Amino acid sequence: MSEFDEKLDRRGTDCMKWDVADKAFGAQDVIPMWVADMDFPTPRAVTEAIIRRATHGAFGYNVVPQSYYDSIIGWMQRRHDWKIEKDWIVYTPGVIPALYWAVGAFTKPDEKVLVQSPVYYVFYNAIAARKREVVCSELVQSEAGYHIDFEDLEKKLSDPSVKLMIFCSPHNPVGRVWTREELLRVSDLCCKHGVLLVADEIHADLVWKGHKHIPVASVSKEAAANTITCTAPSKTFNLAGLATANAIISNPQIREQFCEERRKSAIHSPDTFGMVALEAAYNHGEVWLSDLMEYLEGNYELLERYLREHLPEVKPLKPEGTYLVWLDFRSLGLDEEGLKQFLNQEARVAMDQGPWFGAGGQGFARMNLACHRSTLQDALQRLEHAIHKGK
Ligand SMILES: Cc1ncc(COP(=O)(O)O)c(C=O)c1O
Incomplete structure (x- = not known):
């Protein structure tokens, strides 16, 4: 038995995933498999470090210690073969x-930002908040999974008003871990057309057997000079509530321009507990992370087997990275409203609905596998019951 087999009740902890799911999905007693956080406690070393710091009792203004930077530098080197410097x-x-x-720092109001749909819907909000225009290069689905239509991507990047591309790597929701060749081509195209690459690599550590995450900024000198890499320990170690992440920017001009935008928000240094948790996670979390990935693989095996044996109508796409599974419900023949009603009211399984992710999302839903196996089992039984009831 692993520590992930112990069931954690998150209800009543002001937890977005569990405590507001019924309200958000308009149904009673839904099983929450939406928000991308985990129903597992963070590694014990992280909790212990937080407790140690908390017992000190004074929580005044911070400075960021060298050890904070060292833990990020060490993690990127060990896990991603990426040599970064403190100043970045x-x-x-x-x-x-x-x-x-x-988006605010590197585009003007009449300029455009490229994304690859279907994609994490907050990308659209970040672009809309600054009243910039979204340009979509849709990912293409084939028998082998999703891939990039490079011809379409180049056509769209060559529009002189496209100034920025937000790249999801690994990709949420389709779970791709991009190969070195794909990363090089994306980066080369951005450099060729003068488009700044913003790589959201928040899922970088959650990579399945047989795949390797490569930071896009590490694929060439040109990529390094033209990339802002967004990282965090929050997905990996279930720390999103501690609000601590980092942008890694080796190009000093780009870094300064980014920091200038950050200064306008009057934000400078991390929260005390966020810093302590990041350090403990990056310094002591590797064994826990490999146990986590094993548990997630077990959850996926259950999902895949259950669907194959009981619900062949629903097709899962095996993720290469992330703990999110893109489920294909198109064979049910339901329109957007119909699928929403079906999932929320009949199955009562709360999942991120495909259309939230933009073009290409119709007929899909995203299931969060980072839950206790019994929660997954219950959700699958509800789906089966709801589908077969209608027959
Ligand atoms: C691709 C991606 N980026 C960013 C986030 C959220 O980032 P944060 O909580 O650090 O703001 C998520 C959360 O689901 C995500 O999937």
Whole structure:
């Protein structure tokens, strides 16, 4: 039995995923498999470090210690073969704020930002908040999974008003871990057409057997000079509530322009507990992370087997990275409203609905696998019951 087999009740902890799910999905007693956080406690070393700091009792203004930077530098080197320097690391209170700042700092109101749909819907919000225009290069689905239509991507990047691309790597929701060849091509195209690449690599550590995350900024000198990499320990170690992330920017001009935008928000250094948790996670979390990935693989095996045996109508796409599974419900023949009604009211399984992710999302839903196996089992039984009831 692993520590992930112990069931954690998150209800009544002001938890977005569990405590507001019924309200958000307009149904009673839904099983929450939406928000991308985990139903597992963070590694014990992280909790212990937080408790140690808390017992000190004084929580005045911070400075950021060298050990904070060292833990990020060490993690990137060990896990991603990426050699970064202290000066490149810029604190942000989340990846989302970093995306908003990047759009604000590097585009003007009449300029455009490219994304690859279907994609994490907050990308659209970051662009809309600054009243910039979204340009979509849709990912293409084939038998082998999703891939990039490079011809379409180049056509769209060559529009002189496209100034920024927000790149999701690994990709939420389709779970791709991009290969070196794909990363090089994306980066080369951005450099060729003068488009700044903002890589959201928040899922970088959650990579499945047989795949390797490569930071896009590490693929070439040109990529390094033209990329803002957004990272965080929050997805990996379930720390999103501690609001601590970092942008890694090696190009000093780009870094300064980004920091100027950050200064306008009057944000400078991390929260005390966020810093302590990041250090403990990056310094002591590796064994826990490999146990986590094993548990997630077990959850995926259950999902895949259950669907194959009981619900062949629903097709899962095996993720290469992330703990999110893109489920294809198109064979049910339901329109957007019909699928929403079906999932929320009949199955009562709360999942992120495909259309939230933009073009290409119709007929899909995103299931969060980072839950206790019994929660997944219950959700699958509800789906089966709801589908077969209608027959
Ligand atoms: C691709 C991606 N980026 C960013 C975030 C959220 O980032 P943060 O909580 O650090 O603002 C998520 C959360 O689901 C995500 O999936």
